[in-house]
Amino acid sequence: MTAENARDKSKPKGTPTELGQAIRRRRKAMGLTLDKVAQTSDLTTGFLSQVERGLSSPSLTSLMAIAAALQTSIEKLLSVPEVFSEYVAKDNRQTYSLGMRGRFYEKLGPGFTGALFNPQIVHRPPGHVSEKMRHEGEAFCYLISGRLEYHLGDKVFIMSPGDVVHHDTSTRHFSVVLGDVEAVELWVTTSPINDSGFVAS
Numbered sequence: 001m002t003a004e005n006a007r008d009k010s011k012p013k014g015t016p017t018e019l020g021q022a023i024r025r026r027r028k029a030m031g032l033t034l035d036k037v038a039q040t041s042d043l044t045t046g047f048l049s050q051v052e053r054g055l056s057s058p059s060l061t062s063l064m065a066i067a068a069a070l071q072t073s074i075e076k077l078l079s080v081p082e083v084f085s086e087y088v089a090k091d092n093r094q095t096y097s098l099g100m101r102g103r104f105y106e107k108l109g110p111g112f113t114g115a116l117f118n119p120q121i122v123h124r125p126p127g128h129v130s131e132k133m134r135h136e137g138e139a140f141c142y143l144i145s146g147r148l149e150y151h152l153g154d155k156v157f158i159m160s161p162g163d164v165v166h167h168d169t170s171t172r173h174f175s176v177v178l179g180d181v182e183a184v185e186l187w188v189t190t191s192p193i194n195d196s197g198f199v200a201s
Contacts, residue, residue, distance in 0.1 A: 017054035019063075019098070024052045024075045026070045040069035042135065057098050059131040060105060060120070061189070086111040093121075102182065103128060122185045124177050134172040137190040141165050146183030149176040 027037055038045040041064060049110075050056035058066065060074075067074045068126070075082035080096050088108065097104040108119035121144070124130075141150075141164065148159040153171045157163070158178075167173065169189070177183040 019057070019077060020052040020054040022079070023070070026051075026077065031169060032070070032071060032162070037066065037069045041065040057103075059133065060098065061120070061133050063098065064118075067111060067136070074167055084110060084112050089160075107113075107132070111172055114189050117188055119186070119188045122183075122187055124183045126175045126177055126180050126182060126196070128183075130174045130176075132172055132174045133169070135169050137169045139167060139169050139173075139190075140188040142186040144183050144186055146176040146185075146186040149178055151175065152178060 029036070034045045034048050037043075039047050041048075041062070042065060047056060047058075047062075048066070051058055063074050063077070067077055070077075073082055075078045078080075078096050080094060083094065092190060094107040095104060096107075102123070102125035106121040106123075106125050107117060108121065124146075141162055142158045143163050145161050148157075150157040150159055150173070151166055152165065152167055157165060159165070
């Protein structure tokens with residue numbers, strides 16, 4: 001699948017307004033306050049309010065945490081079919097976008113219900129700065145193209161195509177897309193099960 005095809009397929013999904021409305025509907029249907037969802041997802045009430053109003057777009061990790069707090073999946077929030085398959089042909093990947101600035105995702109899994117590995121190919125535009133995150137689990141990133149400035153605790157790595165980071169995600173981390181071309185990143189992350197039995201990241 002080319003980047004252009006993936007972008008075209010994913011464009012209708014995950015706009016901030018649509019996603020925020022879906023999160024608010026689910027939260028109200030469950031009778032939960034913003035404070036309760038914030039506490040469960042380890043995000044701030046202010047950030048969640050901005051997400052619901054379409055003023056902010058969450059990272060994939062934050063969206064997974066929100067979905068877990070709402071006892072649902074990102075696929076349901078984004079109205080993306082939740083398909084499990086051990087084999088996925090390159091031209092048959094599910095894709096979706098988050099935000100309005102060219103950030104989109106190609107799903108490479110999971111292959112089965114209950115899988116702990118979540119492989120994705122992430123496309124980010126020049127200048128994109130990810131959220132500063134710290135959560136349970138681990139992350140592996142292989143940079144396919146573009147350049148990244150990757151912050152891990154007090155360390156800063158300048159990544160070029162072929163470089164890898166693999167770390168415990170309890171260390172605060174974020175990254176910046178350098179240069180004037182998009183970054184294409186292969187990510188494999190874990191989603192530990194929290195005390196309530198739902199996946200959280």
